[in-house]
Amino acid sequence: MPRPVPKLPPGYRARPASAADAGAILALVAECERAEYGRVESDEGAVAAVFARPGLVPESDTVLVHDRSGRLVARAWVDRRSEIDVHPGHRGRGLGAALLDWAGDRAGRAGSEGVVQTVPDGDTAAVTLLRTRGYVPLVRAWLLEYAMPDEPRVPQAPPGITVRPYRHGDGPAVHRLVQDAFDEWQQRRQPYGEWARHIADRPAFAPAMSPLAFHEGQLVGAALSLELPEWDDGHIEQVAVRRDQRGRGIARLLLRRAFRDFHRAGRRSCTLWTHSDTGALDLYLRVGMTIRHSSTVFRKELRTPAP
Incomplete structure (x- = not known):
């Protein structure tokens, strides 16, 4: 089938x-983010991780x-999801x-039932185009x-909970925890290699600012x-708590610690x-976070073209 x-x-x-283009792609993405947000919100690691997506x-x-x-x-890429x-x-x-038309055509030819695209809510032209x-x-x-x-106050840990920073060798256990926690809403589990490329x-991964919680070991x-190079902020990429330990204040403790x-x-x-889909917005607002900006994930149903 022709490309x-x-x-x-x-x-x-x-x-x-190709992966060799990651630096040039980041420069393009950075220009787009400066125009939309007034700051850069990506790094080369995030761009490079696209090329490790299974099936891409x-x-x-x-x-x-x-x-x-x-x-x-x-630039554009498509693999169930799409970024343009x-x-x-x-x-x-x-x-x-x-x-956008190319992404839909390519996804359909690859047999995808649909394709999704995330667009900042402030980019009204892009929102209109998608619709x-x-x-x-x-x-x-x-x-x-x-x-x-001022320095944030860290609450006392719930009974039986201990906290320490991420250490070398924690990856497989953390990966399992995250995938189990995200099973409630994510479409597929990420294999370890894909997850590790992103985290x-x-x-930019910051193990010293990545607290882990343990109960009975x-x-x-x-x-x-x-720690993203061009950000003045710290950034928390993933938060996960085992289902049977939720409601005890562990997420709040980990956030405050970070x-x-x-x-x-x-x-x-x-x-x-x-x-x-995560249902976590209220938790973050109660911790004292506020909304800086928002985006919408759009989906288009596809009909697989005849061969």
């Missing part, structure tokens, strides 16, 4: 991406778009629409922040943190993402 190629406006050319074939599932001068001005970024200076020329292409809202996501002008093996909770550790490292605010 689908996006139908680009005149003056642009497309090619597949860069030659057919990724696209880089260059202008006449050879500058990278847009267009440089702010090249928006309004049809690149986003071309890449005109048949995408419908699936879940809402929020970036939350916790301001720390424990990522250059068994891991029951984790707050896994990142906040304090980041404060002692010189950070004066801390962020994390959550979405409506």
